[in-house]
């Protein structure tokens with residue numbers, strides 16, 4: 360028998376099985392829930408609210424004076440304020456009858472747990488000190504946590520990725536594991552990566568409106584970056600770095616793919632790490648001095664792999680249906696909420712085509728904002744889409760083509776494998792991301808697990824925004840009986856289910 364990678368072991372261990380849900384269903388200890396905010400005590404705090412382009416303060420509802428438009432070279436605080444707001448700022452406040460409030464953010468998050476933190480590195484701005492800042496979501500501010508120009512370190516730790524040198528602004532995404540693990544235990548890591556992928560999705564779609572060309576970087580020296588940010592690695596770790604060079608300065612052809620390979624044996628003494636998910640994160644880390652073969656990742660992803668699957672099945676070419684985003688994609692980010700119930704009605708094939716076309720457009724783009732679009736595959740369960748037969752389809756993103764695998768009504772099965780959630784039964788369609796994990800691990804080592812989930816999250820966010828723009832409903836689903844999904848889609852044992860997004864008509868409340 361061949362030896363399994365830790366990513367495979369972790370995935371197997373964290374599958375939900377109907378008969379074995381007990382181990383994931385311990386009662387929640389509400390007193391032990393970690394705060395979704397990180398505290399930094401610093402006397403250098405920059406209030407970003409006055410720069411927001413709104414009439415009312417999103418936290419208090421009080422009228423705001425006209426947004427400050429103070430300039431700056433090469434850009435100002437206003438650009439940073441809007442960029443962070445539309446990436447992961449507070450876009451909604453829920454008031455419970457008990458008087459408690461829940462703040463909702465620009466990107467969705469499993470269980471409302473918000474494990475992702477954003478840090479911003481800045482250099483050479485006329486209006487802000489060089490340094491590393493933490494984005495404080497709870498009052499839309501920046502706190503300066505380390506003063507100085509750290510570009511030399513970022514370049515080294517991101518293995519001399521070209522986009523770092525061309526940027527004056529970096530966004531670093533980390534996760535505080537326990538915020539999600541508190542509830543989801545070992546399965547948290549999957550959702551943490553998906554959540555962070557959603558945030559990455561917002562940044563990638565919004566940044567061009569502020570004149571930036573976002574370049575997500577997945578290959579970096581983990582421990583070095585974690586230390587630069589003074590993170591306690593047992594609690595928090597960097598998941599992605601996004602370089603934000605400005606507009607035309609960047610030549611897409613010069614930017615190489617952003618993923619790098621990592622797989623190391625579990626170091627002795629690390630077996631006592633609290634959780635398997637932390638071991639997986641550690642094992643998929645790149646350490647200083649480790650030989651990283653960048654030539655392997657310089658090759659563009661081979662999308663033929665996606666095209667050759669199910670190629671003999673009956674194909675439907677989806678019509679080109681570009682989405683009109685109006686003034687700004689930011690409007691859809693502001694409106695985005697996860698739909699809490701679908702009506703069960705259908706929508707049009709053209710609407711599905713518009714959503715998929717937008718979500719997957721960057722698959723073949725150069726450079727692609729995805730870490731590796733060739734290792735993630737997409738299936739759809741169409742439950743009610745006017746102009747399409749009900750059934751299970753395989754989707755070829757670069758051709759916008761659906762291949763019918765099995766016709767029929769599978770609502771009973773989708774409802775059941777999504778843990779009995781009505782969202783799945785009443786959705787017009789489910790988009791299901793899967794991957795051949797063994798092959799992905801052959802390419803990137805255990806680090807493939809990160810790329811797969813971050814990319815699925817990023818595509819999930821694009822699906823969200825497109826659906827919202829069309830007035831439809833959408834919600835991610837991170838909890839499912841894995842093997843039941845495999846069985847319905849006819850997947851092999853080496854294929855894993857990464858993420859599910861439900862689309863439909865929202866139920867009127």
Ligand SMILES: Cc1cc2nc3c(=O)[nH]c(=O)nc-3n(C[C@H](O)[C@H](O)[C@H](O)COP(=O)(O)O)c2cc1C
Nearest residue numbers: 463467468469470471553554696697835836837838
């Ligand atoms: C990775 C992920 C998994 C999710 N899983 C579910 C789910 O299984 N069921 C559900 O009703 N909502 C799910 N959601 C939606 C969250 O509950 C929702 O994002 C959160 O409550 C915040 O609300 P908002 O999206 O409206 O801002 C998921 C969201 C994400 C990003």
